[in-house]
Amino acid sequence: MQEMTTARWGELYDRAFPQVYRALIATTFDRERALDGLHDAFEEGLRNPPHDDRNLEGWLYRVALRKTRRGIFRAQREVSIDAGSSSDEVAAIIQRLEVGRLLALLTERQRAIVVAHYYLGLTQDEIAEGLGIRRGTVSATVSQSLARMREEGIARG
């Protein structure tokens, strides 16, 4: 495996950014938190790069999500502090997308797992390891999420 230099890390990050950013938007519904989480993950990668770049999207998503979760309380403060927040813009995008409307039925924790599985293609084991939860919890959350979406009669069966 090639040595992880700063330049190489930057290159890999840029490639992974679009997919991970969209996954974070779909999870947090918050552009600021998504960007902050990714920025923090980028800096984390500069300090402690991942050992393996084969699933960099998964690594960035997990780290960014962890960072954004630490900032959930702070972020809630920010919504009211920041005039002209981007939350309306994100809400409009989410509302326009069929998947966005489905995700809106779920809690953020459920969204984190569902997006990781169906959009980033992470296995349930990878999600469990990355988010620090049991595999059974991941499986149950996915099932509950799908059931919740089906309850609304708009999920694809």
Next chain:
Amino acid sequence: MDDRDKGLTQLFVRDLDEIPLPARGEWRRVAGRETIAMRSSRYLLTAGAVLAVLAIALIIGVQLNQRQQSAANPSASPTASATASASPVTLPGFGPSAVPSAAATPTATPAAGGAVYNDDFGFLVAAGDVPAENVRRESGGAPLGTVTSVAVAVSPDGKQVAFFSLQVNAAKLQIAPASDPNNVQTVATLGVGQKGTGVVWSNDASGLLYAVGVQKADGTMQSGQVHTFDMRGTTTPDRVIYDEGQAGYVLQPIAWDRAANIAAFGETGDGGFMASYDVANLTGTEAVVTRSKVPVRITIGSVKASSDAKFVVAQDLDANGFTYWPLQTMSGAGHHPAESKYGANGFAWRPGTHEIGFIGPSNQFWVCDVDKDNSLGCGHTLFSGVPDGANVRFFRADGSAVVLQQSSGSGPGALSTYLLVRIGTDPKVTTGDRVTFQESTALLGSVRFR
């Protein structure tokens, strides 16, 4: 993963890829921009400072009260100090000047010879051992962009590239202009568990012929499919034309002649050689595939079609030369033009022609026009003075120049020397119409910007 899961994955990818991206300048933290955490820290520090002031006031009040109440015991007075200062968070080596850029350091070291370079064209250059390729101008300079893929195909006119994204799941078949490789457009999303193994453009650049492998749970390929994708706006653009790829073997798209409505692809067999040459007749609703056993040992990676998809050429290891055949049938495989034995040092189709370029006798660069092949041979010399040991890499996208690899470096950081020779319309080029330059990674192909 059941069908419902596959459907959901496709729905997620389709929809979430619609979410607009922020401007590139926002992808990394801009120096001086406060993060949520930093802003929160500032609020906490401010709150702390207010509390500290209140605490000081309280302490002073207590002191005054104590002094008033016990003036005979001054040594017992407590002291307190509190300061609050918010220092900006600065990461070591992180700031506008230290932010790594996706644009890699140019590796080309062009020698004098600006007259030979034509910056209407550029090169695809391997990006180290990362599965990606940079696109840069012929004369060098910073890459115009990077294509992240293990399989990149240049359109017949050289102006577009097609490739697969590297997602673990639901990878995408994408295209981008060669002049703006980061301006990626997704044309198809692969199914769950599928992995792109190869792609080529149709001869009129209106479609893509691509192959996918279906992965088993352990990551190995279970089977393979070949698809056509019509980019002319039809209602069902994606069509599976072959789905009987065998486990462990690779399907390699070769060419798609849209006028003739036929597509060709190869299948590897034992030893990695091309075991079967398959031609799909696409005229009817169902593609009719004719499989032909390959009579000679051919490495599948050497199989290339002419830009108009009329002919195919490949390295015949048994004959130590190249062999060519018309797209629609391989019955002529094993037949070699008289000059083919010289093709051991590489060969390439000259775009827009039926000429195969190769290094012939006496260090001369030859082309074999297969339309003029007869018992006397098909070759003629284009120029002489080819360095010993040079290999043919590829022609410029319009056929007006050829790239030879003069020497290859070995070991990390070693440079390879390439030779760019302008051919033009006059086959008698002078020695002044060439330039050498060096690369630390492999040159993979030529693209056209205008």
